[in-house]
Amino acid sequence: MSKKFDLIAIGRAAVDLNAVEYNRPLEETKTFAKFVGGSPANIAIGSAKLGQKVGFIGKVSDDQLGHYVTQYMAEVGIDTSQMVKDDAGHKIGLTFTEIISPEESDILMYRNEAADLYLAADEVSKDYLAQAQMLVISGTGLAQSPSREAILKALLLAKELGVEIIFELDFRPYTWQNAEETSLYYQLVAQKADVIIGTRDEFDVLENHQGNTDEQTIATLFQYDANLIVIKSGVQGSNAYTKAGDKYHFGVFKTKVLKSFGAGDSFAAGFLYAYSHHLGIETALKYGSAAASIVISQLSSSEAMPNLAQLTEFIQKAETQGVH
Numbered sequence: 001m002s003k004k005f006d007l008i009a010i011g012r013a014a015v016d017l018n019a020v021e022y023n024r025p026l027e028e029t030k031t032f033a034k035f036v037g038g039s040p041a042n043i044a045i046g047s048a049k050l051g052q053k054v055g056f057i058g059k060v061s062d063d064q065l066g067h068y069v070t071q072y073m074a075e076v077g078i079d080t081s082q083m084v085k086d087d088a089g090h091k092i093g094l095t096f097t098e099i100i101s102p103e104e105s106d107i108l109m110y111r112n113e114a115a116d117l118y119l120a121a122d123e124v125s126k127d128y129l130a131q132a133q134m135l136v137i138s139g140t141g142l143a144q145s146p147s148r149e150a151i152l153k154a155l156l157l158a159k160e161l162g163v164e165i166i167f168e169l170d171f172r173p174y175t176w177q178n179a180e181e182t183s184l185y186y187q188l189v190a191q192k193a194d195v196i197i198g199t200r201d202e203f204d205v206l207e208n209h210q211g212n213t214d215e216q217t218i219a220t221l222f223q224y225d226a227n228l229i230v231i232k233s234g235v236q237g238s239n240a241y242t243k244a245g246d247k248y249h250f251g252v253f254k255t256k257v258l259k260s261f262g263a264g265d266s267f268a269a270g271f272l273y274a275y276s277h278h279l280g281i282e283t284a285l286k287y288g289s290a291a292a293s294i295v296i297s298q299l300s301s302s303e304a305m306p307n308l309a310q311l312t313e314f315i316q317k318a319e320t321q322g323v324h
C-alpha cells in the first residue's frame with residue numbers, strides 16, 4: 001500500500017549565505033545570497049522538486065530566518081508539520097560559502113548552539129514516521145544531544161515500523177568532540193540502516209581508519225542490515241555495492257563547475273528518486289550524478305535542484321552529446 005510520504009528526512013534545516021562574488025576568498029567577500037540549506041533539508045527540497053512526497057522532522061529558530069526556511073520548504077511541497085520552532089532562543093545554523101575558483105570552493109559553518117541540535121526525542125512522532133516509505137538520516141544530527149537521541153529514536157521507530165532507513169553520512173567536523181565519538185555513533189546507525197550513502201572520506205570517518213578499500217568497508221558493513229552501500233568519489237564518480245555481491249559504477253556528467261558544495265545533497269536526491277521508483281541501481285547512480293552536475297554549475301544547493309523534466313532532459317542531452 002502506498003504511504004503518504006515517499007520519504008521523511010530528519011535533521012538540520014538551516015541557512016546558506018553564498019558568496020555572489022566569485023574567485024575571491026571569504027575574507028574579501030562583501031555580498032552574499034540567502035538560500036535554504038542544511039544537508040537533509042537540501043535532500044528534502046531536491047526530492048520534493050523531483051515530485052517525491054516529502055516530510056521533514058527538525059527544529060528551527062523562532063525568528064525571521066526560521067520562518068523563512070519553513071516557508072520555503074512548504075512552498076516546494078514539503079510537509080512542515082513536524083518542523084518545531086525552538087522556544088529557548090536557539091538560532092538557526094548558518095553556512096557561509098566562498099568560491100575561490102571552480103576547483104576550490106569551501107564552506108564555513110556557524111553551528112554553536114544551532115537550533116537543529118535541540119530537536120528532542122519527544123518531538124519525534126511514531127505516527128508520523130509510520131506514514132513514510134523511507135527515513136533519511138543525516139549523520140550530523142548525531143553530533144550532540146538532544147538531537148542525537150531524537151535521531152536514535154527515529155531510527156528505532158523506523159526499524160520497528162519497517163520504514164526503509166537511508167543513512168547519509170554527511171560528516172561535518174563542526175560540533176563533534178572527537179573521532180572516536182563520531183565513529184561510534186556512525187557505526188551504531190550504519191549497522192541498522194538499509195542503505196548507506198557517503199564519500200570515501202566519510203566512510204573513513206565511520207571506520208575511524210584511513211586507507212581501507214571499498215571492498216574492506218563493505219565486507220564489514222554488510223555483516224549488518226545494509227543491503228546497498230554507495231561510495232562517492234567526487235569527479236571520479238560513484239560506486240554502489242549490493243549485499244548480493246553486485247557492483248555498479250557511474251562516472252560524472254562533465255559540466256562547467258561553479259562550486260563543489262551541493263554535489264552530495266543533489267546526488268542523494270536524484271539517487272533516491274530513481275531508487276524509490278525501482279528504476280535500477282545504475283539509473284539511480286546516473287540520476288544522482290546528473291542532479292549533482294546541474295547543482296554544482298549554479299550558486300545554491302537548494303533552489304538549483306532540478307525538477308524531473310529538467311533532470312531527464314539534461315541526461316538525454318548529455319547522452320546524445322556523449323559528455324559523460
Ligand SMILES: Nc1ncnc2c1ncn2[C@@H]1O[C@H](COP(=O)(O)OP(=O)(O)O)[C@@H](O)[C@H]1O
Binds near residue numbers: 199233257260263296
Ligand atoms: N567536478 C564534478 N563534475 C561533475 N560531477 C561531479 C563533480 N564532483 C562531484 N560530482 C558528482 O557529485 C557526486 C557527489 O560528489 P562528492 O564530492 O563525492 O560528494 P560530497 O559533495 O558529498 O562531498 C559525485 O559522485 C559525482 O556524481
Ligand SMILES: O=C(O)C[C@@H](O)[C@H](O)C(=O)COP(=O)(O)O
Binds near residue numbers: 265
Ligand atoms: O549542509 C549544510 O548545512 C550546508 C549546505 O547547505 C551547503 O550547501 C553544503 O555544504 C552542501 O554540500 P553537500 O553536502 O556536499 O551537498
